[in-house]
Amino acid sequence: MIPAPFAYARPSTIDEALQAVASGGEDVKILAGGQSLIPVMRLRLAAPETVVDLTRVAELRGVREEGDAIVVGAMTTHSDVLSDPLIARYAPLIAEATETVADRQVRHRGTFGGALAHADPAGDLPAVALALDAEFVVAGLEGRRTVPAADFFVDYLTTALQEGELLVEIRIPKREGWGMHYEKFNRVAQAWSIVAVAAAVRMEGGRIAEARIGLTNMGPTPLRASAVEEALTGAEATGEAIAAAAEHAADGTTPSSDLNAQADYRQHLAQVLTRRAVTAAAGL
């Protein structure tokens, strides 16, 4: 299929992009990598009036260091994320999860910011951003604001981005020396996660000093497994302690039932995968 017709804008700066969005009419879609948007348009499940293509906005690309954080431009492609030394050093969890996103062709086009702004609960990067306490820098015609990850994901495919706003960059606190692991569970290579768990832990001696756990596809938004984090904090890094903590992984979750899994099975998986993710992150 071929998408329905639309007007096309290709800004080269963030300001131009904001102008293009503002003047694009009722239904404007922002094209980042296009790897989710274009298929949806081809199936004519979306037929925007205007498409604003960000691929030529150079200032949205790249990863840089800024104090105690690394800053990832929203239009940094998955491929660039995978080869970036700052991410490898300070947030390897992002690379690990990104490696599981779709396939190499899609990773050449798809972008970090695009995946986050799309906010598909089955997408891998939202839970990672949540686990790493990322902050989302959002630009509008009125200026910029920063939204913490916990507030960014509002509902199914819905974020805190207001009409006319763009996600421009994502700030991720450096976590050098943390153990991290992304445990993804899906049926075939290309499939979206049925459930996945993003885990980051800081070890002190034989204990887990801090833990951050993000859950993929356990509700309409990515979720933090707070009960697990609490149970892990200060716990001995043993299989038993981790397993006991992981039993809380599904607490408060409301996963959907669909073709791939019923809700109760997803809740069970969350526990198993959390145990595995934390075990791997803790280097056990």
Add this chain to the structure above:
Amino acid sequence: MTLVEEPTTADAVPEKEIGKARRRKEDARLITGRTTWTDNMVLPGMLHMAFVRSPVAHGKITQIDVSAAQQAPGVIAVFTGRDVADEQGSLPCAWPVTPDMVNPGHPSIAVDEVNHVGEAVAVIVARSKVAAQDAVELVDVDYDVLPVVLDMEEAVKADAHLCHDHTSSNTSYHFVFDAGDAGTGADTEQAFADAEVVVSRRFVQQRLIPAFMEPRSVVVQPQGDNYTLWSSTQIPHILRVMLAMVTGVPEHKLRVIAPDVGGGFGGKITPTPEEVVTLLVARRLGKPIKWTETRSESLMTAHHGRDQIQYIDVAADREGNVKGLRVRLLADMGAYLRLITPGIPALGAFMFPGIYKFPAYRFECDGVFTNKVPTDAYRGAGRPEATFAIERIMDELADELGMDPLEVRKKNWINAEEFPFTTVAGLQYDSGDYEKATQDALDLLGYDELRAEQKRRRESNDPLQLGIGFSTFTEMCGLAPSRVLGSLSFGAGGWESASIRMLPTGKVEVVTGSTPHGQGHETAWSQLVADHLGVPFEDVEVLHGDTAISSKGLDTYGSRSLVVGGTAVVKAAEKVVAKARRIAAHLLEASEDDLEFSGGKFSVRGTPGTGLGIQEIALAIFAAHDYPEGIEPSIDAEATFDPENFSFPHGTHLCAMEVDTETGFVKIRKYACVDDVGTIVNPLIVEGQVHGGLAQGIAQALYEEAVYDADGNLTTGTFVDYLVPAASDLPHFDTGNTVHTAPSNPIGAKGVGEAGCIASTPAVVNAAIDAVRHLGVSDIRMPLTPERVWRAIHEGGDGGDRASARTNAQAADSSDAPSTAGGLQ
């Protein structure tokens, strides 16, 4: 018995082509993108079509408003079913499996009623593909929605809603084969009454989608009252006949071409509504017309495969000797009957006994209408279903008896010295050695080591459990002896045609009626002809797929091409040699009886140095200056081969499966198989066919299912949800062969296209169940999604995904139905 050819150094005969791993001739255009897919065709003035399709699974069309679409830019015409009702006829069904089979008729565009989601209700013709697709959204159709029939077990109940209101029930036919009635076996009811052990199961063959990689495409060019139709089809010859019958375009005014065809797997075996409509529209408008489907359109509207509910009972004694087999099927036809829709389960009917010596056998099948896209052939067509059922229940019998599943198989299978063996279904199995293939497969797998590991994992209660699954299978290939097809009420024969044209420069054109779509006919046929004519492999060109070039043929399906089509080529080559022999005798001034033909040369026996090459004779007879009286100046020849029996490939497939008991995730650790496909003409192609078949058979076991929601919408309507496995989802395959030639054809080949697909599915499921049977699991419905496996482990039995375990004896209530006995002798 003939062997795989080894180069013989003793004499000067050139190296045999048959048996060589020749690289394919077809590849040159395919690896460079210089292909002729139908969608690549561009003709002057060509218009494009797009279909308006029903979003409703069952309903009356109360109104269609096409006015807005007609006014849209670039739109030339819009046709509804009403507009073409008088000329579209009914899509053909060539296989009335019983005399009283109900065929509700199959319009190409729905006129009054739609019966599945995706059924065409109108067609847009426009200057561009884009304009046609844009206008689809402008057609306004009102439906009076009717109750939807989806579940076969509900559909056959007395008070069920009807899929077609002009029929009296949802049952199309009731087909019975009873070995007792046919005289090929004992009384089945008695066998069960006397049995010490009866094991009964209900298995579900889920609905699958062939999912060939090249979406279907049709181009029709009208020229006066002649029409040339290009289509991505497996069956240009059959299509031509059927389109002539359906549309009234005279057969001799219609030329059908299947150019490069990107896979079929049975999915392109039937004349389609879209082919009919493209031809009708081209006739109406007098312009070239193209239609190419999108993938989502393909998944929703191209025919599906499998979809049976199988009730199977096996009777045995306590020692594990089988005494009887009873099968009752519900086979989902979908909403309509396509070319061989009703015949698919009938093709399987004779294969349920598998390789085992059952004394008694009864088979019954109901073809059931539902409001889903029609089913028809999908790789294996009837035989995977049969093989799955028998290979699964042999494991269940072994479990019931506390025996090793391999032991139960050995106890009952046909021994090597018993061939040819006439089975309880009346088939005469040709050749083989099940024991040898099994032993080779066990060695390939490293069976003992894996069994030891399985034991360790069980004893330590490891979360990762290991299982090994068997499938010792045979299948029926070489479709088909025409008389047998006649006895089964099939609408055509099973012969194949070939001709050989000897060109003046000595090059050879081989015309085959067996139309390939990826199998490698051009290469394999060249090998056959090179050997039989003694000409270089490179000097042979194989022509196919165009009814103007290859006027006769029955095309490619059912692993028939080499066995039937290849034999026709060999027969034609023999005729060429016979004709050339007379010319050679004349030119060499010798008696025909004194000539020997070897390495492409005729020479006078005992006279070294004499000789005349067959390629030289081709030039001589082109000049025709000097040839014997009383013969025509040509050494070209044509042959039609009609086999006298099917061929029966067999093999042993072994799967070692890891099951993560915490998540239900299954992963194939190792897969090994040894197949006997008779003579191997090209080991590379044989290996490739086995690999591809394995991938599809494993995909049925683990990944693929066409799922409909309660309203009859296909929820697996894109490749996002219909899970065709990628490279990383499949294991490495260890494959091997034994060779027992088929006596039914001079090549000795048995057919290989479907073997991997037929054999692998039960091996995979048996392996998964073997891994977790000790945890109380008795069955898991395909595909083995992690959730189904997990539920079976945690809830026991079949994980609640099944009907109750009543015996089929109680369920089967139609034993007084007429029997379709005999015919397969």
Add this chain to the structure above:
Amino acid sequence: MTQISVRVDGASYSDDVEPRTLLVHYLREQLGKVGTVVGCDTSNCGACTVHLDGEAVKSCTVFAVQADGSEVTTIEGISQNGTLHPMQKAFHEMHGLQCGFCTPGMIMASIDLVNDNPDPSEDEVREGIEGNLCRCTGYQNIVRAVQQAAGEMHGRAASGTSHESPAVVDTAAAPHVAVQS
């Protein structure tokens, strides 16, 4: 309509396209580059894979306007002066194709993989081509082909078995082609 300028397989083109025109449709219908095919509508099958500025992309999931100013290489542009690209040669040698419909995309994705990973293991190849579906081959001979081509592209004599013909190395014509009497 938007005007774009693209270099495709070494030739320059300037054309007007509708913004909604997918790159693959531009290649096929406006440039006649029908070697690149369309297999699905959800970016799953990879049949339409081409290189856009040197990286493999699915040309059904890129708008033609996005390729403006870029260099596109298709299956039709990878052989040099009539000599097949090592990946094309290896697909032929290893019987890495049957119907051939997925082949252009599979070859383009495989070249991209080997550009990044000069010596991929079997598992790495399988993961590297996960974005390309093949319904015919079961992938095993594709994997072999990619490994063989990797060796040739990076000037290695292919190591071990992958150098030999698949029918000799493994399976069909190997020792398991037992001689029965």
